[in-house]
Every structure is written in structure tokens, then in C-alpha cells.
Amino acid sequence: MDAQTFLKKLDSIPDIPTLPNIVVKVNEMLQDDDTSIKKLSKVIEKDQSIVTKILRLVNSTFYGFRSKIRNIPHAVIVLGFNTIRNAVVSVSIIKTFSGKETFEGFEITDFWKHSIGVAVTSRYLSERTRLDSPDDCFVVGLLHDIGKVVLSQHFTELFGGVWKSIKEDKLCFYEAEQKLLPVNHAQIGGYLTKEWQFPVSLIDTITHHHAIRKSVSNLNQLLIVHAANSIVNNYKGDSEITHDFSSIDPEAKRIMSGQLETVSDWFPSIAAEIESACEFFLKEE
Ligand SMILES: [Fe+2]
Numbered sequence: 001m002d003a004q005t006f007l008k009k010l011d012s013i014p015d016i017p018t019l020p021n022i023v024v025k026v027n028e029m030l031q032d033d034d035t036s037i038k039k040l041s042k043v044i045e046k047d048q049s050i051v052t053k054i055l056r057l058v059n060s061t062f063y064g065f066r067s068k069i070r071n072i073p074h075a076v077i078v079l080g081f082n083t084i085r086n087a088v089v090s091v092s093i094i095k096t097f098s099g100k101e102t103f104e105g106f107e108i109t110d111f112w113k114h115s116i117g118v119a120v121t122s123r124y125l126s127e128r129t130r131l132d133s134p135d136d137c138f139v140v141g142l143l144h145d146i147g148k149v150v151l152s153q154h155f156t157e158l159f160g161g162v163w164k165s166i167k168e169d170k171l172c173f174y175e176a177e178q179k180l181l182p183v184n185h186a187q188i189g190g191y192l193t194k195e196w197q198f199p200v201s202l203i204d205t206i207t208h209h210h211a212i213r214k215s216v217s218n219l220n221q222l223l224i225v226h227a228a229n230s231i232v233n234n235y236k237g238d239s240e241i242t243h244d245f246s247s248i249d250p251e252a253k254r255i256m257s258g259q260l261e262t263v264s265d266w267f268p269s270i271a272a273e274i275e276s277a278c279e280f281f282l283k284e285e
């Protein structure tokens with residue numbers, strides 16, 4: 001089976017994850033110049049569980065506002081449309097993908113811990129380098145491996161093979177996929193987010209986060225998420241951090257040399273931030 005045939009198969013799966021309605025609506029509204037704070041707030045307020053989560057998020061140390069934000073219109077004014085959109089996307093995507101059964105041994109909580117780690121690290125890297133919007137980088141980081149969840153939920157047998165090969169042949173996920181599948185999780189994630197009509201830059205970054213392509217629509221974003229993924233995978237939480245960045249693309253090393261050289265100094269505090277973000281996003285209601 002070639003890659004295209006495989007990806008087409010995704011279309012025919014009846015319960016392939018669809019994008020939560022609220023995300024579709026919010027995305028649509030932000031493309032429309034006439035959208036007012038009032039209109040946007042109304043859409044979000046239809047889903048009370050999202051409202052509660054968003055308000056908790058914006059009042060958490062994650063955004064660091066001193067005065068209390070009491071309602072959605074206030075949150076939109078303080079944070080802006082784009083940040084609110086990204087908060088809605090983050091909260092509802094994690095919710096949507098956490099309910100379903102996945103392949104045994106593949107822990108969805110560990111999956112989200114990794115994804116949140118890459119999201120927070122990407123946000124930090126973009127803040128420091130000013131190479132891209134920190135907020136956009138957070139969302140792309142969060143979604144970069146979403147193809148793995150699709151594989152684990154809908155292609156259980158293939159996923160099982162990959163899983164076995166990771167354990168037995170000591171390969172990383174991507175290498176095992178290259179060996180066994182016509183496509184990899186990055187391409188699946190790209191395909192899915194295209195169906196969901198996410199921005200082109202996000203689709204490109206997800207599709208190429210392992211095999212860098214220079215001609216993407218937002219190369220800086222791609223390099224940030226690619227480097228963040230490597231940093232998070234390298235960090236084992238010990239004080240003697242030995243970082244092996246040999247797999248990082250040379251261009252990413254060049255534009256983020258300052259951050260990569262000092263990673264042992266700043267990553268421990270980012271690791272603490274990841275911890276608290278996980279606590280927030282993964283907490284059961
Ligand atoms: Fe990946």
C-alpha cells in the first residue's frame with residue numbers, strides 16, 4: 001500500500017476523530033473580520049465545561065495575570081482573539097482524544113505529557129528567539145504527534161507491529177514506522193489537520209517535524225517544534241543532563257544556537273512549567 005492509499009483510508013473510517021464543533025466555529029469566526037467579542041464569547045459560552053476550563057487556564061500562573069478574569073468576554077479582551085482560539089483548541093482537543101481506547105501499552109497520559117512538553121518548550125523557544133508566535137507554537141507543539149493517536153486507535157494491528165519493533169529492535173517510533181508502514185505519524189497528523197482546515201503553517205510543521213523540508217510555509221515554526229521535540233526527548237529529569245542534539249537539523253541549530261548551548265541552564269525551570277501545565281490540562285474533572 002502506498003502513502004496516498006493509506007491516507008485515503010482515513011477518510012473511510014466512520015469514527016475518525018472530527019474536530020470538536022466549538023473549535024470549527026471559533027476558527028471560522030476568527031477568519032471573519034466582523035466577529036465581535038460578544039459574538040465569539042457567545043459561541044464559547046455554549047459549552048460550559050470549556051468555559052470553566054478556559055477561565056481556570058487564564059487565571060492560572062500559565063498566563064500570569066494579576067487581576068482575576070471572571071468571564072469569557074473579559075478573557076477575550078485581556079488575551080486577544082488568537083490566544084483565546086488557541087486555548088479553546090488546546091482544551092477541547094485533549095478532551096476529544098483522551099476518551100477513546102488506544103493500543104494496550106500506549107498510555108494516552110504519557111502521550112499528552114510528551115505533547116504538552118513539546119508545546120511548552122516550543123513556546124519558550126519562540127519567545128526567546130522571536131522567530132514565531134509563541135501561542136501558535138504552543139498549539140502546534142501540542143498537536144505535532146497527533147497521528148500517533150490515530151494509529152493507535154484505528155490501525156491497531158499496524159501500531160502493534162511498530163510497538164513491538166520499538167521494544168525489540170530498540171528503534172524510535174519514527175524509525176520503526178519507516179521500516180514497517182507506508183506512512184508515518186507526522187504525515188497522518190498533517191492529513192488530519194488538513195481535513196480539519198487548520199492553518200497551512202500548522203499542517204506543514206506537523207507533516208515535516210521529523211524530516212525537515214526547507215520549502216514549508218513557516219520554516220521557523222517547523223524548526224522550533226522539531227528542536228523542542230528533540231530537547232524533550234533528551235531530557236530524562238536527572239541533574240547530569242547530557243544532551244545529544246545530533247539528530248537536530250543544522251539550520252535549527254544555527255538559528256537557536258544560543259538556546260541549545262544553554263539548554264541545561266533553562267530546561268529545568270521549563271520542566272517545572274511542563275509539570276504544572278500537565279497538571280492543569282490532564283486533571284480529571
Ligand atoms: Fe513525532
Ligand SMILES: [Fe+2]
Pocket residue numbers: 114118144145229
Ligand atoms: Fe514528538
